[in-house]
Amino acid sequence: MRSGEGRAPGRRAADPLSLSLPPVGGGNGASSDLPSPPRGEGPGERGSHPRTILVALALLLLAVPAAAADAERGRAIVVDRTKGLCLLCHSGPFPEQRAMGTLAPDLAGVGARLTLPEIRQRLADPAATNPDTVMPSYARTDGLVRVAGPLRGRPILTDQEIDDVAAFLATLK
Ligand code: HEC
Secondary structure, three states: OHHHOOOOHHHHHHOHHHHHOOOOOOOOOHHHHOOOOOOOOOOHHHHHHHHHHHHHHHHHHHHHHHOOOOHHHHHHHHHOOOOOOHHHOOOOOOOOOOOOOOOOOOOOOHHHHOOHHHHHHHHHOHHHOOOOOOOOOOOOOOOOOOOOHHHOOOOOOOHHHHHHHHHHHHOOO
């Protein structure tokens, strides 16, 4: 995430303004007074613009995880049969769903039965409350067997998605 920083720090410190200037093809703009070798590492002036974007992106990325959990997105994940697949086992207050599972507790009222952290733990590590559970961990990436190549090393749901699902379930009171 920091990859945009630390590159040519000297130049940045000397003239932070050059960071926000658009590239002017060889226009010898803000940094013309610098003794820096513009042609050395990549195209001199032009380098500052992508770096501006990188810095902006890095700041954005830092801001994104702070985004609040989105219950509506969470509901979509729960009913999505290609994603959460929760309704393979669970039923719940989803009138638009024609078939739902009967293997697991109905999700209606789960927000009254469990706290938000408890719900989150059920999703991330169901075996913590029941070592014999058939419910998969939606966060785990290790200890799994026969995972298809492209899916290896990836959890079923991202942290953000688990937050969204938990936020949604917490509303089911
Ligand atoms: C393969 C079946 C299966 C799938 C798929 C599954 N679960 Fe479960 N889940 C269970 C079972 C069985 C339980 C009952 C407790 C246990 O076995 O740990 C459970 C328990 C829970 C609980 C605790 C319920 C309570 O009232 O105590 C929550 C919350 C939950 N599941 C949410 C989900 C969500 C959300 C998904 C999809 C992202 C999901 N589950 C997918 C089988 C499943």
